[in-house]
Amino acid sequence: MSDTAVPRTPSKPVTGRPADREGGAGRHGNASRRIADGLRAAILSGELPPGSRIRQEEVAAQYGASRIPVRGALNILQSDGLVTLIANAGAWVAQLNLAECEEAYQLREQIEPLLISASLPGLTAEKLDRMDDLAARMERAATPEDFLHLDREFHDLSYSGAETVVLADFVCRLWNMTQQYRLAFYRLFEEQGSEIVHDEHRMLVRALREGDADQAGLVMRGHIRRTRQALAQHPELFDGARPGAS
Amino acid sequence: MSDTAVPRTPSKPVTGRPADREGGAGRHGNASRRIADGLRAAILSGELPPGSRIRQEEVAAQYGASRIPVRGALNILQSDGLVTLIANAGAWVAQLNLAECEEAYQLREQIEPLLISASLPGLTAEKLDRMDDLAARMERAATPEDFLHLDREFHDLSYSGAETVVLADFVCRLWNMTQQYRLAFYRLFEEQGSEIVHDEHRMLVRALREGDADQAGLVMRGHIRRTRQALAQHPELFDGARPGAS
DNA sequence: TCCCATGGAATTGGATACAATAGACCCACC
DNA sequence: GGTGGGTCTATTGTATCCAATTCCATGGGA
Structure with missing residues (x-):
């Protein structure tokens, strides 16, 4: 019964930094989102330049989480076009020619x-x-x-x-x-x-x-x-x- | 050393159905991609109409996998704009007004x-x-x-x-x-x-x-x-x- | 000296198990 | 009879462990 007509809007970033909603808390809920936001900021600020490799384990240690939410974050960032994922190979900051x-x-x-x-x-x-x-x-x-x-x-x-x-x-x-x-x-x-x-x-x-x-x-x-x-x-x-x- | 200049192109879907590359195999490599393709086809064909809920466990059972690759698939589809994810709530087929x-x-x-x-x-x-x-x-x-x-x-x-x-x-x-x-x-x-x-x-x-x-x-x-x-x-x-x- | 095959190590992908949150239902209370 | 709180279940999110694949280096051969 509750399957129909639940979320109307795709809940997308709008214009500013994405995922500023959620009431600003997000402390516990989803580490994936938090990690994605952190990585996104690092990429956009130039801290992680295009072409640099992103290792899951490093990020996991950096954010005090396991690799699972890191993978979620990488998927999100890939969808944003900021990260390039290659199966069984790794993740790199997206690079444009x-x-x-x-x-x-x-x-x-x-x-x-x-x-x-x-x-x-x-x-x-x-x-x-x-x-x-x-x-x-x-x-x-x-x-x-x-x-x-x-x-x-x-x-x-x-x-x-x-x-x-x-x-x-x-x-x-x-x-x-x-x-x-x-x-x-x-x-x-x-x-x-x-x-x-x-x-x-x-x-x-x-x-x-x-x-x-x-x-x-x-x-x-x-x-x-x-x-x-x-x-x-x-x-x-x-x-x-x-x-x-x- | 191997961190620089690895994947040049973002390896995006191009025009047709995405992820037709990979040599056609993809048997074992990434179940996420396979599940994402299956779900995408189901959504585009109308089998899963807009607004219908997608339960991770159901999909996992359907594809004979665990929920982890299903999660990856849902993230991919969210980036494609086909699925709406809400933290701790679930996934729905994206709906446009x-x-x-x-x-x-x-x-x-x-x-x-x-x-x-x-x-x-x-x-x-x-x-x-x-x-x-x-x-x-x-x-x-x-x-x-x-x-x-x-x-x-x-x-x-x-x-x-x-x-x-x-x-x-x-x-x-x-x-x-x-x-x-x-x-x-x-x-x-x-x-x-x-x-x-x-x-x-x-x-x-x-x-x-x-x-x-x-x-x-x-x-x-x-x-x-x-x-x-x-x-x-x-x-x-x-x-x-x-x-x-x- | 250059090229190719083979080994190992590092890294990613997936499965199982556990914790936490959100929604639903029911009951007591106003 | 309507509303608020409480509990209970279903579903999602995360951590740990194991398997598969890829990359790199080393060694053998031409």
């Missing part, structure tokens, strides 16, 4: 304008103010890590007005897949700090304040497209054995 | 034209002939199940020329997520058999033969858009407790 990364950016180009349009009606003035604040803090960011963190917060906020599920999940997945390469990319420009990005962010907030969804979509599309083309000019970020990857 | 299904179709509208463009250069004359054959057989399909199966084969083939990874994976995911609702949809029109679909398929093959990627993309976009709008006129396919869902 230039072509795959460009695919991800082409996808973002196509679907993020949709998401910003869906989000616009739900963006309150308070949220837009916070976006302005984040954009300003981004201009003063000291390190690429800080910059990227603020950048993600900014865009997450810009999408927070959307009540979509599938769309937001896909966008989140694409952001996660490419996060490490954005980090490597911005490390190249640590000193100069591209001014264009800040202009684009201001343009985005302006368009959102004016309620112009089409304009906001165009800004986003240009923003992503420009980044994609800039990335394509630095193939050394891919394939090449990363310095501290061992 | 009308809004979420429309999101999926909006996404398809945006990204499948990209995929057909990427696929066009790799489409041989032989493949195009097979597409013609499939389109013809679709016109004579007896049941919605047959029709849908042929339809998927047709479109999979149309995308088989693409060497993309991320793009094809996303499209495959969207097809899987919405497959059950397409089935329900076509069951409504079992008798009349929409003629438009066949026209669109012929138009697609024609555009592909002429090497007109833009035209092919437009056909696909229209094809998907029309289906989305038709679906929106049948909200009874969603939410409502399905007949044999118990």
Whole structure:
């Protein structure tokens, strides 16, 4: 009797870090989720660079659990596209080559304008103010890590007005897949700090304040497209054995 | 030493049924994958309708395995968007409401034209002939199940020329997520058999033969858009407790 | 000197057994 | 008669142990 019509929504990450729900506790319930969150954070922060191997036993010891929940966590991360599992061989942090990364950016180009349009009606003035604040803090960011963190917060906020599920999940997945390469990319420009990005962010907030969804979509599309083309000019970020990857 | 640069490609499903690689054996290696494939087939065929509960023990007994690989399979399917897992509660076949299904179709509208463009250069004359054959057989399909199966084969083939990874994976995911609702949809029109679909398929093959990627993309976009709008006129396919869902 | 086969070790995959949580049912109480 | 609490069962999550596979190194041969 209780088998029908139980969970309506797929309970997906939405936009921000996944699995922030559960009331924040999660102390006992599922170690898999907790480990997955920890590993995800490590991967997204660059602590675990692409291509690095993940050994079940190490992770289990690190989190004070057995290998079973670690395997669950790895499965979850594989579904997020952050980890590559090969049967009877092991797990590695997912690695994209230039072509795959460009695919991800082409996808973002196509679907993020949709998401910003869906989000616009739900963006309150308070949220837009916070976006302005984040954009300003981004201009003063000291390190690429800080910059990227603020950048993600900014865009997450810009999408927070959307009540979509599938769309937001896909966008989140694409952001996660490419996060490490954005980090490597911005490390190249640590000193100069591209001014264009800040202009684009201001343009985005302006368009959102004016309620112009089409304009906001165009800004986003240009923003992503420009980044994609800039990335394509630095193939050394891919394939090449990363310095501290061992 | 062996930790760097091992698996380049994320080893994703590509377009067709996932995990058809592995040399076809897979007898012993990973039961998780085998169970996931079985469950996926059951879900996509409609045998397990949306909202139905999946009990680990039942599946384990059915496949002659323990619950551990079943858990792995459920994680995989969750990542595919086919299953909803709730900690300490259980697993259910993922269920979309009308809004979420429309999101999926909006996404398809945006990204499948990209995929057909990427696929066009790799489409041989032989493949195009097979597409013609499939389109013809679709016109004579007896049941919605047959029709849908042929339809998927047709479109999979149309995308088989693409060497993309991320793009094809996303499209495959969207097809899987919405497959059950397409089935329900076509069951409504079992008798009349929409003629438009066949026209669109012929138009697609024609555009592909002429090497007109833009035209092919437009056909696909229209094809998907029309289906989305038709679906929106049948909200009874969603939410409502399905007949044999118990 | 290079290549291939064979051994061992490390790592992953799976089965069984145990603990903990969530839901359901029943009963007492208001 | 309705509601709250309590217990009980079914199901899921985790730990420990064992088997299978893969990778690496070493040794023999061409």
